[in-house]
Amino acid sequence: MKKVLVIGEVLVEIMADTIGEGFLQSQPLTGPFPSGAPAIFADQAARLGQPVAIVSAVGDDDFGRLNLDRLARDGVDISGVHVDQDRPTGSTFVRYRENGERDFVFNIRHSACGQLHVTDVVTKLVENADHLHVMGSSFSSREFVKLNLEAAKALRQRGGTVSFDPNLRKEIQSVPWLTDAMARILKMTDLYLPSGDELTLLTDAEDSPGAIAELLNSGVRAVVQKQGAAGATYCDVNDTITQNAFPVRECDPTGAGDCFGATFTSLWLRGFAPKRAMALAAASGAIAVTRLGPMEGTAGLAILEAFIQAHRRIT
Amino acid sequence: MKKVLVIGEVLVEIMADTIGEGFLQSQPLTGPFPSGAPAIFADQAARLGQPVAIVSAVGDDDFGRLNLDRLARDGVDISGVHVDQDRPTGSTFVRYRENGERDFVFNIRHSACGQLHVTDVVTKLVENADHLHVMGSSFSSREFVKLNLEAAKALRQRGGTVSFDPNLRKEIQSVPWLTDAMARILKMTDLYLPSGDELTLLTDAEDSPGAIAELLNSGVRAVVQKQGAAGATYCDVNDTITQNAFPVRECDPTGAGDCFGATFTSLWLRGFAPKRAMALAAASGAIAVTRLGPMEGTAGLAILEAFIQAHRRIT
Numbered sequence: 134m135k136k137v138l139v140i141g142e143v144l145v146e147i148m149a150d151t152i153g154e155g156f157l158q159s160q161p162l163t164g165p166f167p168s169g170a171p172a173i174f175a176d177q178a179a180r181l182g183q184p185v186a187i188v189s190a191v192g193d194d195d196f197g198r199l200n201l202d203r204l205a206r207d208g209v210d211i212s213g214v215h216v217d218q219d220r221p222t223g224s225t226f227v228r229y230r231e232n233g234e235r236d237f238v239f240n241i242r243h244s245a246c247g248q249l250h251v252t253d254v255v256t257k258l259v260e261n262a263d264h265l266h267v268m269g270s271s272f273s274s275r276e277f278v279k280l281n282l283e284a285a286k287a288l289r290q291r292g293g294t295v296s297f298d299p300n301l302r303k304e305i306q307s308v309p310w311l312t313d314a315m316a317r318i319l320k321m322t323d324l325y326l327p328s329g330d331e332l333t334l335l336t337d338a339e340d341s342p343g344a345i346a347e348l349l350n351s352g353v354r355a356v357v358q359k360q361g362a363a364g365a366t367y368c369d370v371n372d373t374i375t376q377n378a379f380p381v382r383e384c385d386p387t388g389a390g391d392c393f394g395a396t397f398t399s400l401w402l403r404g405f406a407p408k409r410a411m412a413l414a415a416a417s418g419a420i421a422v423t424r425l426g427p428m429e430g431t432a433g434l435a436i437l438e439a440f441i442q443a444h445r446r447i448t
Numbered sequence: 449m450k451k452v453l454v455i456g457e458v459l460v461e462i463m464a465d466t467i468g469e470g471f472l473q474s475q476p477l478t479g480p481f482p483s484g485a486p487a488i489f490a491d492q493a494a495r496l497g498q499p500v501a502i503v504s505a506v507g508d509d510d511f512g513r514l515n516l517d518r519l520a521r522d523g524v525d526i527s528g529v530h531v532d533q534d535r536p537t538g539s540t541f542v543r544y545r546e547n548g549e550r551d552f553v554f555n556i557r558h559s560a561c562g563q564l565h566v567t568d569v570v571t572k573l574v575e576n577a578d579h580l581h582v583m584g585s586s587f588s589s590r591e592f593v594k595l596n597l598e599a600a601k602a603l604r605q606r607g608g609t610v611s612f613d614p615n616l617r618k619e620i621q622s623v624p625w626l627t628d629a630m631a632r633i634l635k636m637t638d639l640y641l642p643s644g645d646e647l648t649l650l651t652d653a654e655d656s657p658g659a660i661a662e663l664l665n666s667g668v669r670a671v672v673q674k675q676g677a678a679g680a681t682y683c684d685v686n687d688t689i690t691q692n693a694f695p696v697r698e699c700d701p702t703g704a705g706d707c708f709g710a711t712f713t714s715l716w717l718r719g720f721a722p723k724r725a726m727a728l729a730a731a732s733g734a735i736a737v738t739r740l741g742p743m744e745g746t747a748g749l750a751i752l753e754a755f756i757q758a759h760r761r762i763t
Contacts, residue, residue, distance in 0.1 A: 156510035
């Protein structure tokens, strides 16, 4: 099986229990939950039995231990996670608004995972990887950008593959080097996994069909556009596959796109037919939105298949 | 009235709802609460009508706004609080254990308040202050140490006074320059406010009577040893006053020592008789322990007096 590598943030998430605006009053919260888009991706891939390693850093605190315990338990190779003795584990406070938007308080850039530690172990992980998944959420750190670019280049040169989820976060949209870094990663991308409007983020074309044509012409082998509850669409030069979202009661959508992406990417690497990979990815996303906490809804293949079967029986 | 200045951390605190060990599982929490020992001190002093300013920094986030709103509402001069566009507001997660000990996850040193911004406004605040209160908890930052030392020296040279609460926090006991910085502040201290064992922390004498004698001989004008539920003792060269703690149902002792210290210091600056100041300080601490959240129990003089009256009627 192909060895997957992700390089990016490991965080805890603390969730407001009530719907409303921000954190200007003390309120009931629940957490810490293991989080960080690259960590969720890695955890979901590992749950599918995919060999996967994450390069990151956490603090020498309970929030770091919580994450490392979870990732290791689920089978992620955490040998490339540095334990920083000085900086705390990153954190995100999130509260949903009435309209589904989210307010955040971030501690990422100056947390442990804002600093990269390229040790021999990390170099080895890059050398041994067959596939790199890049999360745009990690691009608030220049160091993460640099290592992702270097790793993508090295992998491609030796026949490896790259998947890329722009995964834009409110916090990092103002980072000046973002667009340039994203464009450079996109040039090396085999599998592109934008959500909603992100499809046209890095294209000259401003409409969806134009953007897909442009992406497939520029070397991207497959584009999967995630649309949340509106489903997802797969496109390559031969096929377009539309996958509906499974109707589930939404509890917490955070992390669902990462689970979807990890499942699709893992199965794509194994040569699954796109239609089957899309269905299983949709099941993965659906299960994730029913669980409180961004990494709580990761699931193995048997669970995803059972979910699809159960859904067929119901509808 | 004497103008009081404090220089140190402004934080939010997030409290675990359940008693137990640390943060290795997601759990019910409550927060964010305004916090930071210097901020609690300032808020309590302001509630007593004492002119008081705080020099600190917060992030440009809801946690920072929560603190600034509270401090400003209660009358603290927040003109010396820098709003950092890059770093987040500091935070502390706290969970009580069965035995009353506490587990923490800190984000302080690399947060906004780990960096000092000595602007013209700050220089003016130092120049205009009559009294400096120093919190040892702020000494994890070299910059806070430096400004506290400079301010103490400048104030003393022009006849101002200094109070000092060693207020040691688990996190900073390993900071190498701590003992030296504390010893230097103690040399300029008029009013010393240690808690429990901290009484002998900076003395050659290892027992309480010896430590008090040594402190009073070395230039400290008054020593107030806080002992939590065991009360407090005031000593100067003439008097020793013992103050019992008011018997209250303990909800959250965090911040009680800071409230006690702020009340005693403010009234001491106004020339209250030590016996009266000690009683009101004990009331201040007692009210603080009955409230969830470190800054939620700050109270004005009328409330403190009413508390003492009510207590007299009950007992």
